[in-house]
Amino acid sequence: MNAFVEGVRDILPAELRRRKTIYEAIRNVFEANAYREVMTPTLESIELYTGVEGLVEKNEMFKVVDDKGQILVLRPDLTMPIARLAASRFQDSPRPLKFSYLSSAYQSRNSQSLSLKEKTQAGVELIGCDSLESDLEIIILLIRTMEAVMVEEPLIDIGHADLINEIFADLKIEDEHTAALRKLLAAKNKVGIKNYLKKVDLKQEAENVLLRLPTLFGDPKSVVAELEAMPLSDETINVLESLEELFNRLEEFDLLQYITFDPMLISRHGYYTGIIFKGYARGYSNLLASGGRYDNLTEKFGIKEAAVGFAVEIENLLDYLSRTENFIESEEKSFVVSYQEKSDLKAAYELAEALRELNYTAELLNDVDQDYLDFQQIEYHIDIKEADLNLYRNNGAQSKIAREQDQLLNLVLKKIEEWE
Amino acid sequence: MENLCIAMAKGRLAKEAVKLFRKAGYNLPENVLKSRKLIFEFAEENFEIILVKPADVPIYVEYGTADLGIVGKDTLLEENRDLYEVLDLKYGACRFALAGLPNRSETLLERKVATKYPDFTRRYFRSRGEPVEVIKLNGSIELAPLTGLADTILDIVETGRTLKENGLVVYENVRELSARLVVNKVSMKTRQDEISKIIESLDRVLTEEENND
Secondary structure, three states, X not given: OOOOOOOOOOOOHHHHHHHHHHHHHHHHHHHHOOOEEOOOOOEEEHHHOOOOOOOOOHHHOOEEEOOOOOEEEEOOOOHHXXXXXXXXXXXXXXXXXXXXXXXXXXXXXXXXXXXXXXXXXXXXXXXXXXXXXXXXXXXXXXXXXXXHOOOOOXXXXXXXXXXHHHXXXXXXXXXXXXXXXXXXXXXXXXXXXXXXXXXXXXXXXXXXXXXXHHHOOEOHHHHHHHHHOOOXXXXXXXXXXXXXXXHHHHHHOOOHHHEEEOOOOOOOOOOOXXXXXXXXXXOEEXXXXXXXXXXXXXXXXXXXXXXXXXXXXXXXXXXXXXXXXXXXXXXXXXXXXXXXXXXXHHXXXXXXXXXXXXXXXXXXXXXXXXXXXXXXXXXXXEEEEOOEEEEEEOOOOXXXXXXXXXXXXXXXXXXXXXXX | OOOEEEEEEOOHHXXXXXXXXXXXXXXXXXXXXXXXXXXXEEHHHOEEEEEEOHHHHHHHHHHOOOOEEEEEHHHHHHHOOOOEEEEEOOOOOEEEEEEEOOOOOOOOOOEEEEEOOHHHHHHHHHHHOOOEEEEEOOOOOOHHHHHOOOOEEEEEEOOOHHHHHOOOEEEEEXXXXXXXXXXXXXXXXXXXXXXXXXXXXXXXXXHHHHHHO
């Protein structure tokens, strides 16, 4: 029998310990900012995910048939369930709504490089705000979240969902060409654009803009300045001005050095309606987070509501952190208390309990061999033998303490302190 | 900062790439890729070159193991990866073509197409709305029509000599191909200055050559 499924994996104790530390750091930031955590079901109705263009391809969802013959899906994303919550149980609650989540999402084909079918995402959604300040809040929160998990030099690349359409309209590009040009611009494929323009009749001015766009990204202020100098309409300039305002505010918070601007940042998720952004770390070539504004996600529930949020890709984050040495979990002392005589079980148990009360990990074993201690990387071994406690450290240090004394635990701890 | 990593397709494309980098002023020894090594470091230029199979170049770049890659458009079309394709390097020029025996007889059954590029072939015929049976082969594609395995092949054609020698004719040219410079989408943002410098200096050489033609 081959009991392995491709694209899913077991998480073993060492990794889980690291995950817990990361989860805790992220949750602390979310909760401190009043983004209250929710857990939504693993199974969702397939209708929740259909009819939202660009959300998830139908063939990328895992489908399950329930006992009534209804088709359910393993949630392919965590934003839609929260949109559902906002539009149903929280429909009449005062706005804004602030939710956070830390759960798994399931997709059968993943465009992310670490091609797992089950991936963990931690994110926030801010619902009921359409102000620039709410965009700002979310971007700052993402930077703070990345800092909390020791991402050195986080980088947030910002774009705007409307920009490309506005520019197309300004350049009078006909609908039949927009899809192809959009794809070429998203791929920064200057060659492809040059070739495509041979087939399309455009003004020289428009061609120049289209040929400049693939290499126009990076420093926010200079990119905005260059775009504003192009022959664009007032609507487009308005979008640019709102971005400029956002960049000015980020500068005020001394965060502009973390920001880049890519006018052609185009998300796979078609549901974004305003800013779009992606979070990276310098020197790491995978996506760490993504997010943006989606003001019509709750439309399918009959209400239209502004929302903005982001999700951190936990597996990519773990991969990044394992390449740097920034993130070190606090090493907790681990003890094995072993005994030779059955009559010493109670004494050993009491010693172990006393250690646990001090927040150490202590396990109780009747006799133990060195292999086990090495495998579990136990730092301290206390062996109760006849009238003595034999104390060993995994670096070879050892000591003997007579049992017939008061404050036995304190003597042990004092010895350990000496060794350290 | 770590060296930038450039993945190149082993063989002629890599050789041409080294020439191009030299013309652009990069200090690479002429026959640098001649040894059997797979990783070549150029500390002075702050980059390294890795040599991989052509089909693996887009994979190395998408995963970010390599920041840049040089690879044929044929491979890019087949692999269909999420990358930035920033420059046409012009060399390695050839084309995708449909070919087969002269006087192909229309059959009642679906056309059988043998190819090394099954994914691209499927997409191509789907876009034409023509149902075909795609047969993936790993080499000597010209044999397929000769032996009756398939009635059509979709393959790279450079001069057309191999086809001619095997008594095959081109039915239709599908598209032009050449070597491309591709960039990992994240590296483009996180190491913009270094990568832009490489793109610009290569682009300058290519533009000059175009103007001289």
